[in-house]
Amino acid sequence: MSRGAQTFKQGDVTKALKGAVKAGLSVQRVEIDTDGKIILITGEMLPSAATGNEWDNVRR
Incomplete structure (x- = not known):
């Protein structure tokens, strides 16, 4: 018995x-x-991303 077409890959x-x-x-x-839709259940923001970096406040 075959599995059929795969709707997503590990990549x-x-x-x-x-x-x-x-x-x-x-x-x-x-x-x-x-249907093969990938759903990510997330939690809190990671501390490194929440603080940003020095380039977030640079003006043009």
Whole structure:
């Protein structure tokens, strides 16, 4: 019995997780919907992203 077409790949989940972490989110759980939609359940902001950096206040 075959599994059928895969709606997502491991690389897709990895990209979603890395993007969320880079944005400063703390990922608590990952869910995959029956349609293949990747859902990230997040928690509190990570301290490093919440404080920002010195370039956030630079004016043009």
